[in-house]
Amino acid sequence: MPILWLILIVSAVAAVGYVLGRARALQSAGGDSRNLHSLPSFYGANVTLKILVPAFGLLIAWLLVQPFFVNSQVSGMIPESAIKEGSSRSLVMAEVRRTAFGLDNAVAQGNLTESAASDAQVDVIDVTQRLKDAGQVVTSEITQPVLRAAQSYRAMSATGYAIMSVAVLAVAVIGAVIGWLQTNAEYRARNVVEQGVRVLLLAAASIAILTTVGIVLSLVFNTWEFFKLYPASDFFFGMTWAPSFSGRGGSSELGILPLLWGTLYISIVALLVAVPIGLFAAIYLSEYASPRLRSVAKPLLEVLAGIPTIVYGLFALLTVGPLLLDIFGDSGLGWMKAGTAVMTAGLVMGIMLIPFVSSLSDDIINAVPQAMRDGSYGLGATQSETIRQVVLPAALPGIVGAILLAASRAIGETMIVVLGAGAAARLSLNPFEAMTTVTAKIVSQLTGDADFASPEALVAFALGMTLFILTLGLNVFALYIVRKYREQYE
Amino acid sequence: MNDMTRVERAVDSKDIKINAKKVQVYYGATHAIKDVDVEIEDKTVTAFIGPSGCGKSTFLRCLNRMNDTIDICRVEGDILLDGEDIYDKRVDPVQLRAKVGMVFQKPNPFPKSIYDNVAYGPRIHGLARNKSELDEIVEKSLRRGAIWDEVKDRLDAPGTGLSGGQQQRLCIARAVATEPEVLLMDEPCSALDPIATAQVEELIDELRSRYSVVIVTHSMQQAARVSQKTAFFHLGNLVEFGETGQIFTNPVDPRTESYITGRIG
Structure with a gap:
């Protein structure tokens, strides 16, 4: 049946x-x-x-x-x-x-x-x-x-x-x-039904939690499989990323360091773009803008957060890359060889992160009690002195939390990197060179027709696990900071 | 009413610090303060009393132009500080606020150390040439705020960690640190317990020797305890202004009498 x-x-x-x-x-x-x-x-x-x-x-x-x-x-x-x-x-x-x-x-x-x-x-x-x-x-x-x-x-x-x-x-x-x-x-049917409703809600909550546990467990087991086939020390400390698909194992070099470096480098460039712009935008919106301007500007800024990242990727590939190449390429300063580079992906990712930083910071700055500002104005401070010396220090833990959340987004971002940063895994300091990130390599390791039992495919789980632990750590740290800040003004 | 105040002035021969004439305040379309005339004397505690929403806090905030930070607020009329109009275009409201300090209803220490809280004003206005001068100003201000003995060993501790009464005295010390001539206090004891209130009231009495103090209060007992002059506001009007003793024992206006005996408010 x-x-x-x-x-x-x-x-x-x-x-x-x-x-x-x-x-x-x-x-x-x-x-x-x-x-x-x-x-x-x-x-x-x-x-x-x-x-x-x-x-x-x-x-x-x-x-x-x-x-x-x-x-x-x-x-x-x-x-x-x-x-x-x-x-x-x-x-x-x-x-x-x-x-x-x-x-x-x-x-x-x-x-x-x-x-x-x-x-x-x-x-x-x-x-x-x-x-x-x-x-x-x-x-x-x-x-x-x-x-x-x-x-x-x-x-x-x-x-x-x-x-x-x-x-x-x-x-x-x-x-x-x-x-x-x-x-x-x-x-007492009513009481029994009440219990039933409770159990129903509990079941919904547990499904969400159990799924998370399941994902983590599958990551852990597959990572374990990978480390049985490939030494963990070579994975964590290897300086070269050179998977081979033809050789079916043995000749592959799967060092995570070039990928981690690429991830961090691109994220740092992105944060260097997003943090000042986002923070200044938040300060303007919460402290200087009139309520009417704010009610229009804030949703507009948040539209940025709704754009699919693949669209940002296209923007990086077709607009920002060629633009940078014009300035820094062979016809200009001569530092850049191709449109795909750390700089391209970093800039575009930074634009993507602006609404995260600005929206969260704006909420946090608004949460600073008006009494703080009044106290400062009452002592004869100007508006920017008040913001610099009273509002921002008071909001700082929350802003740090916002930045860390943005950072964990940057680390997990894939499409912009795939399209904007290239696919070459290398350890280099030049931001105009192509590099790649952990996420982009997870995609390329799993989209081939590799055998799922080979280290070349299983490495994706080890990469995913590393990334997961990294972003989880950042998120926990960010939440800890944000929560600590909240208690201050209860 | 005007005759009355003139009589009072003849009794008292102190200098006039602030002279407000025909002050009107509007919040958008609301007429919050109507035709208020007040003369605030130097080295005197003046209390503003009246029911909630009568405009006493609004009027207080006119005296150091704190209402400028509220977009929809409009002030008309003259407010003279030492004979100069504080709403004149040449007056910098920021400089004015250093001269007319303010203490708020809820203690609002900055989330900084006790030392930095007090040093905030002097640092902004460049009152100290070096660290030792700044240390001196901080100590002097904390002593005037009657809190030095309680915090001298923990100047690096956060100001937010003090008790409510200590926080309020810290805020008074912080306001005193910029060497103001007038201190405005907006219900400074309403968030404090009776013991802390008594300490702050004692402090207000001491501050009178140096500053002109204007205090808004809901407590008529407090006004009677700390002030020499009292102004009674009702529905945006200044109903009666005079010697505190006279206001509380022999009010001229029937509304004042109703308020202090608890019939309106």
């Missing part, structure tokens, strides 16, 4: 349960809803909850657990002899899953009958041919053990789903009966 049908049936049972629960509650109160503990709708909702929560909980848990179970069962069926030299059990299992999936699709398309797909005596070559005819991706010739395993994989999955359907429906019906039997005028 398709899962969609299962969901619809359970929902239908829940809807019927609502109506029945409501009716039973009213009946038990002699038709007068004033005699009920809760409003009639709560009794209906109570029955619905008793049906939906266990049934869908079981459905989700089953869907998560079954693939693991089937995988481990089928994996045990593959003989050692079927695993080729240089391959591994997990690669063969991937092949098995692909074949099983292919068989499913071929049956669905009618290229293969259900009995032929599950027949253990079927001819391997014939099935392979039929799968290819059906347009299913089959990487190599399917071997007998793989086909056997794929067939039992299908069979076990199908049985599993059948049992699951029955179990889920049974749970739904049991839930309905329990909910219905509970219903009487004294039952």
Whole structure:
């Protein structure tokens, strides 16, 4: 039974349960809803909850657990002899899953009958041919053990789903009966529904947190895999970035330092652009501009934050790069060889960051109490003296926090770098040379057709992990500073 | 009413420090202060009393042109400080505020050290030629603010870490440090507990020997305790102005009597 049908049936049972629960509650109160503990709708909702929560909980848990179970069962069926030299059990299992999936699709398309797909005596070559005819991706010739395993994989999955359907429906019906039997005028349905709402909200919050944990764990495990294949000391202290795709390992040099240097260099240039401009803009907007000008100018400035970074990338590639080349290139000062350079990416990224710095700083400067300014004016200070000596020092921790948040954005930025800074990983001090960053290299390592088990692909996870720790550290530090500042004026 | 004040002036022979004539203040279209005439004497504490929103704080802020920082505020009439119009185009409001210091309702020390808080004004106006002169000014001001003994060992500690009463006395010391001639105080004790209030009131009485002090207060007891002259404001008008003792014991205007006996306000 398709899962969609299962969901619809359970929902239908829940809807019927609502109506029945409501009716039973009213009946038990002699038709007068004033005699009920809760409003009639709560009794209906109570029955619905008793049906939906266990049934869908079981459905989700089953869907998560079954693939693991089937995988481990089928994996045990593959003989050692079927695993080729240089391959591994997990690669063969991937092949098995692909074949099983292919068989499913071929049956669905009618290229293969259900009995032929599950027949253990079927001819391997014939099935392979039929799968290819059906347009299913089959990487190599399917071997007998793989086909056997794929067939039992299908069979076990199908049985599993059948049992699951029955179990889920049974749970739904049991839930309905329990909910219905509970219903009487004294039952506190309202409180139960309240608990249900609480659990629902909690579940939403935990999904967000669990996803984060999952992402971090996948980063950690893949990074661990990478360090098994490639020495960590070479990765962290290597001065050269030269991955090789043809050699399949061995000849690659994967040192992170040139990439980190590129990242930091471009970010520093970006911050040198964004911090003064953003900060001065914020000071003007919050201290000097009239309320009317401010109400127009601030949203306009924040439009900058809404531009997709790929558009900034185009701007870097097509406008800023050639412009810089005119001034610093061979026709001008002769420092620059091509339009893609640290300077190009840094300048454009700086423009992108201006609204981050200005908008956050503006809020923080506005949060400095007017009493501070009055105190300073009352002592005969001018406006700029007041800003320099009282407002900015008071707002400084918050501004530092804003700058750190902007910095972590700069470090994580990809598209502007890909288009504006070039792809050459090098350690150089010349800001007019092409360099590249951690993020840009993650993209290029994963967009090739590299084997996902090779260090050349796995390095992307190590790079991502490094970047993640870097920006996480910056964010935590920024939040710490911002929070410390907030307490000052409570 | 004018006859009354003239009589009072004859009794008192001190110099007139600030002379306000026919002052009008508008907030946009609202007429906040109407036709106020006040003469504030040197080396005297003058109290402004009146119900909330009567314009006493607004009028106080006219005296050092703090209202200039509010865009929609407009002031008309003459306010003379030592005979010179402070709203004259040639007068720099920034210089004026150094001469007419101000202490605010809520203690507002800057988030700097105690020393830097007091040194702020002298530094801006270049009152000290070197560090030792600045040290002297800071010590002298803190002594005049009656807080020196409490903070002399921790001048580097942040001013925001002091108690409310100490913060307010620090703010008074900070205002005194620029050598003002007039000190304006906008409800300086409303955020303080009774003990801190008593300390600040005692300080105000001491400051009288050197400065002309103008204090806005909601507490009639406080006005009676610290001031020699009292002005009663009501709905933007100066209702009555005279000797504090006379205002509180024998008010001329029925509105004043109603206010001090608690019938309006």
